[in-house]
Amino acid sequence: MRDATEIERRGVPAVAIITRPFKVTADSMAVRQGYPRYRYVLVDHPIASLDDNALREVARAALPEVLAVLGLPPD
Amino acid sequence: LTLETELDYPDAVSAIEDYFERGWTDGLPIVPPTPELVTACIATAGRDPDEILVRMAPIRRSCTVEKAAINAVMAGCRPEYFPVVVAALEAAADPGWKHPYWYILNASTSGQAPFYVINGPIRDEIGINSGVNVLGPGVRANMTIGRAIRLILLNVFDVRPGVLDMSVQGQPGKLALCIGENEEESPWAPFHVDRGFNVVDSTLTYMSARGTHPVENRVSQDPEKILLTFIDLMTSLALLSTPTTQRRKLILMGPEHAHLIAAAGWSKDDVKRFVHEKARRPRSEYDAITKVGSPSAGRHSDWDSIAPIPDRMIRSVDGVDYIYEHESPADVLVVVAGAADGGTSALVPLGIGRYALYGAEIPCAGVVTTPIRAPAAAPRT
Numbered sequence: 378m379r380d381a382t383e384i385e386r387r388g389v390p391a392v393a394i395i396t397r398p399f400k401v402t403a404d405s406m407a408v409r410q411g412y413p414r415y416r417y418v419l420v421d422h423p424i425a426s427l428d429d430n431a432l433r434e435v436a437r438a439a440l441p442e443v444l445a446v447l448g449l450p451p452d
Numbered sequence: 453l454t455l456e457t458e459l460d461y462p463d464a465v466s467a468i469e470d471y472f473e474r475g476w477t478d479g480l481p482i483v484p485p486t487p488e489l490v491t492a493c494i495a496t497a498g499r500d501p502d503e504i505l506v507r508m509a510p511i512r513r514s515c516t517v518e519k520a521a522i523n524a525v526m527a528g529c530r531p532e533y534f535p536v537v538v539a540a541l542e543a544a545a546d547p548g549w550k551h552p553y554w555y556i557l558n559a560s561t562s563g564q565a566p567f568y569v570i571n572g573p574i575r576d577e578i579g580i581n582s583g584v585n586v587l588g589p590g591v592r593a594n595m596t597i598g599r600a601i602r603l604i605l606l607n608v609f610d611v612r613p614g615v616l617d618m619s620v621q622g623q624p625g626k627l628a629l630c631i632g633e634n635e636e637e638s639p640w641a642p643f644h645v646d647r648g649f650n651v652v653d654s655t656l657t658y659m660s661a662r663g664t665h666p667v668e669n670r671v672s673q674d675p676e677k678i679l680l681t682f683i684d685l686m687t688s689l690a691l692l693s694t695p696t697t698q699r700r701k702l703i704l705m706g707p708e709h710a711h712l713i714a715a716a717g718w719s720k721d722d723v724k725r726f727v728h729e730k731a732r733r734p735r736s737e738y739d740a741i742t743k744v745g746s747p748s749a750g751r752h753s754d755w756d757s758i759a760p761i762p763d764r765m766i767r768s769v770d771g772v773d774y775i776y777e778h779e780s781p782a783d784v785l786v787v788v789a790g791a792a793d794g795g796t797s798a799l800v801p802l803g804i805g806r807y808a809l810y811g812a813e814i815p816c817a818g819v820v821t822t823p824i825r826a827p828a829a830a831p832r833t
Contacts, residue, residue: 379510398618402559405615409511428743 378403378417382410392446394439396422418442453522453607455487455501471526475612478602478627482526493521493534496827505538506545508609510555511616515541515608520600523607527600532578532827533593536630536656537600539824540568543658548817557660557803558611563619564803566601567661567702568630569787571644572654574824575632582632584791587664587704587798598628623663631789637707638788639714646720646786647821654824659702659785660803662691670795675713678795679726685799686777687733689741699778700818702785702800703727707792724781731777735766738775785819 381393395403397419407415420439424432441451453476461467467484471477483489494501494517501518508514517538524537544554544566557564570580581591589595605611613619619626635642644655669681685691686701703723705713713723765776778784790797802818 401615402618406511409513426743 378406378415379410381417382407382412382415385412390447392443393417394443395419396424398422416446418446453485453519455490455518455522476526476607478599478606480599480627482603483528485522485525489525489531490518490521492531493524493529494518496531497521497534497538497825499538505541506554508555508611510552511609511611513609515604519608520604523603524596524600526607527603528592528596529600530578530592530596533597533600535825535827536568536570536574536578536580536593536597537604539656539822540566540597540601540630540658541604543656543820543822546658546817546820546822549658549820553660553816553818555609555611558605558609559616559618560803561618561620562662562803563622563626564660564662565623565625565629566598566605567625567659567800567802568598568601569643569657569659569789570630570632570655570824571635571642571649571657572824573652574654574826575635577654577827580630580632582634582789583637584793586631586634586789586791587629594630594632595628598630602627623661625661625664629661629664631704633787634707634789637710637792639711640720640786640788643785643787644821649821649823654826655821656824657819657821659800659819661702662801662803664704665799665801667797667799668795669709673712673716675716675718675723676726678709678713679723680730682797682799683727683731683777686727686731686801689733689737691801700783700785700802701727701778702787702802704790704798704800705786705788706790706794706797707788708795709797710788711792712795720786721781723786724784727784728776728778728781732767732774733777735773735775 378393378395381391384391393403393415395417400419403417407413418439420435424435427435444451459467459470461470461484464484468481471482476482497517499517501516503517504514505517505520506515520537520541521534524534529537543549558566574580575582578593579591580593611617613622633643642651643657644653645651647655647657649655665685667682667685669678672678682703765779767774767776
């Protein structure tokens with residue numbers, strides 16, 4: 378979350394992708410960084426132990442929302 | 453909460469209950485921070501109340517002397533303990549530690565605890581325990597200095613469980629982990645001398661403890677056999693789970709083990725060299741507990757993907773690739789603590805010595821020793 382807000386601060390659009398257990402942390406960090414209503418994408422936990430195929434599935438499922446956060450059409 | 457805050461209570465118990473209600477405690481009752489007690493702490497440290505001692509850059513917060521003193525009183529510190537609390541915060545602000553890690557280690561899912569080793573005359577001056585039950589409760593200075601840092605993390609930095617502290621389980625040491633080195637019963641030079649200080653200096657060394665694991669060997673007097681007991685624990689897969697970023701180990705050696713090893717003619721450096729040489733594990737045994745071998749393991753299959761294992765830590769011996777537990781003997785620290793009444797010690801795996809992020813290696817001391825300024829004469833309260 379901090380990375381995303383720092384990148385935005387430099388004028389580059391960014392999307393933070395957060396796993397669900399870290400929602401409260403993400404919200405808190407967004408407030409600390411001065412972006413209390415910062416929009417981000419939530420995905421399922423865990424990530425670290427997934428193999429590549431499973432990780433691609435997570436990315437695929439998150440893509441429409443990532444595009445929406447960036448204000449882009451879903452395709 | 454500052455010295456200007458006016459909270460009036462009919463008695464101390466009402467104050468204690470109200471602090472619980474407001475979420476200003478670690479789950480234990482606090483000492484109400486009266487202006488007199490807070491002022492006495494600040495005077496003992498001889499510092500400006502508004503001076504910033506440490507910042508937690510990622511969350512844009514900082515801790516002043518005054519806020520530290522309020523929490524030190526709440527933790528139960530006597531004024532003469534406060535210079536040690538100040539030193540603990542200054543250690544976190546040390547450039548070698550790198551500010552983000554002061555946040556990261558205290559927010560980490562790994563549940564690390566700040567761990568403080570105190571050396572020098574201050575131990576006797578304020579009564580810091582370095583002997584029997586050194587990791588356990590019972591001594592005010594040890595418990596309240598450690599607890600002061602926890603209350604500062606909670607109340608000043610707002611690193612609260614479930615919000616910014618995302619420890620999966622945490623550990624009991626997160627309440628307080630502050631010990632003295634048992635210099636008097638150590639056969640070797642004190643730890644702070646290893647760290648470049650004089651024996652007469654008082655110092656605090658700040659580390660981040662992933663836990664405190666017992667190491668028991670009451671069945672040998674042979675240095676190698678005693679040390680192999682430590683090495684077996686160090687090289688367990690459970691502790692190897694973060695092989696490149698968190699390799700440093702503190703051997704918290706009980707005086708009995710220390711004396712047996714020293715009596716055989718071993719120096720502290722001999723201990724470090726032996727441990728560095730022997731603490732290794734075949735790479736195939738790491739791989740056996742990772743995704744390596746699964747059909748779509750891909751590049752996120754092993755520890756390398758989290759933090760590349762440098763070539764210098766891998767050595768091939770008789771056709772077997774070994775991953776070495778430590779980069780050098782300097783990754784092994786030795787502190788003597790506890791009572792000389794049994795062949796037991798502890799292993800404290802430390803957080804962060806080097807960190808890899810997006811392919812870049814970011815060094816972080818992970819161990820910082822800072823001087824403790826002698827307490828100014830303060831009224832006993």
